[in-house]
Amino acid sequence: MFKYAALLAFVSVVTAQSQLYGQCGGIGWTGSTTCVAGATCTVLNDYYSQCLPGAASSSSTPTTVSSSHSTTTASSTGTSSAPTSTATPAAGNPFEGYTIYLSPYYANEIALAAGNITDSTLKAKAASIANIPTFTWLDTVAKVPDLGTYLADADSIQKSTGQKQLVQIVVYDLPDRDCAAKASNGEFSIADNGQANYFNYMDQIVAQIQKYPDVRVVAVIEPDSLANLVTNLNVQKCANAETTYKACVTYALKQLSSVGVYQYMDAGHAGWLGWPANISPAATLFTQMYQAGGSSPFIRGLATNVANYNALTAASPDPITQGNPNYDESHYINALAPMLASSGFPAQFIVDQGRSGVQNIRQQWGDWCNIKGAGFGTRPTTNTGNSYIDSIVWVKPGGECDGTSNSSSPRYDSTCSLSDADQPAPEAGTWFQEYFQTLVSKASPSL
Ligand code: RCB
Secondary structure, three states: OHHHHHHHHHHHHHHHOEOOOOEEEOOOOOOOOOEOOOEEEEEEEOOEEEEEEOOOOOOOOOEEOOOOOOHHHHHHHOOOOOOOOOOOOOOOOOOOOOEEOOOHHHHHHHHHHHHOOOOHHHHHHHHHHHHOOOOEEEOOHHHHHHHHHHHHHHHHHHHHHOOOEEEEEEEOOOOOOOOOOOOOOOOOOHHHOHHHHHHHHHHHHHHHHOOOOOOEEEEEEOOOHHHHHHHOOOOHHHHHHHHHHHHHHHHHHHHHHHOOOEEEEEOOOOOOOOOHHHHHHHHHHHHHHHHHOOOOOOEEEEEEOOOOOOOOOOOOOOHHHOOOOOOOHHHHHHHHHHHHHHOOOOOEEEEEOOOOOOOOOOOOOOOOOOEOOOOOOOOOEOOOOOOOEEEEEOOOOEOEOOOOOOOOOOOOOHHHHOOOEOOOOOOOOOEOHHHHHHHHHOOOOOO
């Protein structure tokens, strides 16, 4: 009882003054309109005032600032502005009210793939995938200029149709990438200037984004990286990469926040960090990274199930999940979100369902490579039925391979030769036609 009273007292202190970076005003806001010492309540837009670092405010009148990220200025001049820490965050779900830009790269892959199918029914279903938004993986520095092309395209679509455009990217080029596996090892190595190369990669991304301040960008940050730091520090390559991964992810969070990119750090999946032994250390690490990134409101939360196969809500637990109460992504998120919130990270989630249409197809939960019999899953939607989840998304572009089954390849990972892995499989990221056709034919809901 005493503890409860003490908690109530604590809560009333917290709600009396908003925390640094907390909300302190805006249409519909019913909470505190003053900020803790050292912060000033600042109007960012009609819907969101925020406690930003600065002279303490004793008044409840928010200070108005003009943002260098102003839509009017940018669209009338067409010029780019320098990165700024005053980019305007919109309150709420960044997906609401936006049309997701369709990746021309994926559309081209789909067009080629459909062209190779003779059965007319399957061909039509395959072709329809080009209209379902996926993320663009910036998995090499050479792909960064493509982002500029897409942003320019999205900008012009937005201007001609009046529909606000959202471009989805995956930032995926850490040095010593995929440290616990081999199939997706990347172009940079820590021993060979990797951190500086990564910072340069990030600077190039930011330079593209700041040219198009009217286009919204949502980014998934570095799949597998932080999850590997939770569970795989016994792997030498991961232990060696820990400091560099943290420095690079921090740099990404700060730089992308400075140009107003809404970010979701990759958080593995229920069958990785959802295990009881893993979830608390995971929450601690994600909160640390959020804070290292300046607790920016643009660090919106976490992405789960990227390139994996778990259900959002399983009809019944897959037998391979036995022993884990978090047997699907909903259970994982519902367990993780309050842990993060209580440590100061008000995380929201996006969940990859691109290849989750068929369940109970794996031998082990840790199997991740080209799982046989997978089908495309629930289409991207903000109608998620879970207030922690901003959107169901398709992060992994279905049809792109997870890893080669050729044991003589330098990036061969034996996971890709397991009995539940589809074979023969080409190199990670390249097109896997037979796999794609199965995803189409087994899609659930059907195409
Ligand atoms: C990555 O692989 C696997 O999770 C847990 O231990 C247990 N119990 C690839 O590396 C992921 O499923 C492990 O801690 C703890 O109480 C990437 O290349 C697997 O998905 C946990 O670490 C308790 O009974 C690829 O892109 C992940 C392990 C109990 C990515 O997957 C792998 O970890 C889990 O077991 C039982 C795509 O998702 C990395 O090591 C497996 O169930 C187990």
